[in-house]
Amino acid sequence: MAAGDREELASLAADLRGHLEWLRDTGVREVPALPKAPQAAASAAPVSSSPEASESAGPQVSLRAAVRATVGAPEQRAATTSSPAKPVAPPAPLPPPAAANVIVNRPAPAARAEPRPVAPLPAPSGARLEGAAPKTLEQIRAELGACTRCKLSSKRKNIVFGVGSPKAELVFVGEGPGADEDEQGIPFVGAAGQLLTKMIEAMGYTRDEVYICNVVKCRPPGNRNPEPDEIQACEPFLKQQLASLKPRVIVTLGKFAAQTLLRDETSITRLRGNWREYCGIRLMPTFHPAYLLRSPSEKKKVWEDLQQVMKVFGKEPARR
Numbered sequence: 001m002a003a004g005d006r007e008e009l010a011s012l013a014a015d016l017r018g019h020l021e022w023l024r025d026t027g028v029r030e031v032p033a034l035p036k037a038p039q040a041a042a043s044a045a046p047v048s049s050s051p052e053a054s055e056s057a058g059p060q061v062s063l064r065a066a067v068r069a070t071v072g073a074p075e076q077r078a079a080t081t082s083s084p085a086k087p088v089a090p091p092a093p094l095p096p097p098a099a100a101n102v103i104v105n106r107p108a109p110a111a112r113a114e115p116r117p118v119a120p121l122p123a124p125s126g127a128r129l130e131g132a133a134p135k136t137l138e139q140i141r142a143e144l145g146a147c148t149r150c151k152l153s154s155k156r157k158n159i160v161f162g163v164g165s166p167k168a169e170l171v172f173v174g175e176g177p178g179a180d181e182d183e184q185g186i187p188f189v190g191a192a193g194q195l196l197t198k199m200i201e202a203m204g205y206t207r208d209e210v211y212i213c214n215v216v217k218c219r220p221p222g223n224r225n226p227e228p229d230e231i232q233a234c235e236p237f238l239k240q241q242l243a244s245l246k247p248r249v250i251v252t253l254g255k256f257a258a259q260t261l262l263r264d265e266t267s268i269t270r271l272r273g274n275w276r277e278y279c280g281i282r283l284m285p286t287f288h289p290a291y292l293l294r295s296p297s298e299k300k301k302v303w304e305d306l307q308q309v310m311k312v313f314g315k316e317p318a319r320r
């Protein structure tokens, strides 16, 4: 086998392992059957709690096809757990690393799951994202400039503005950058970010298809909580990002994002899992992935919250 093939296979196997780990941790014991992939043992393997699960798939050519059939090709992960695998296309190039003042955005892929009708929400409680034409993400980023509006600016390495599709139907809002994010200028790239990526992929999306940002755009030193004056200084930019994106659903990660957007000091334990509304947009509060790293048994609850979101988009949750 050529070295390139070996690398690709290793990368696919790593993706599959991560995906299965997320499903296993959330209590999923079975994934939906997928159509036969060429030359593959095509029935999707049941999710095993064994760490060896993704390594016991027989001959290499079958493993490659089985991996692809299960998690999709890199740019086709929208099929993951919810819809049949599509024909395999060459992998999309990785996005370039973000510099301080660069918005890491890639155009949304054309194909999306057909949304299913969902029950209407009660009348919006707050202002809607209508009226004056919203700015583009580029304009908002330009306005933010080399921000010194709060004290976080003095210690930060990079402003972490946001990443993903400007046409995202789903937006994740976290708290604030950590050390890795500060270093790279990209949100959710550290350990919590890797877990968030697994969550996004288990929902049937890629990171490129959604949008990811934070309440505060600069790292609070030592990963302390963002302070009220810092949130106040940064929130207008988050609001403008959301007005620009106009997603169908916002998922807030952790207490700061939920409490800030909802103006509600209820604990995240009580907020999570219950649909709320932000300016006419459905908002689902859930736990922060960093909390899940410390309390893995809570992943099940988060998966339940994310499955509620998947229903809005007509994405089938994995069978239990």
Ligand code: URA
Binding pocket: 174, 175, 176, 177, 178, 181, 186, 187, 188, 189, 190, 192, 193, 214, 290
């Ligand atoms: N935690 C967050 O809230 N945001 C990040 O970008 C990374 C970790």
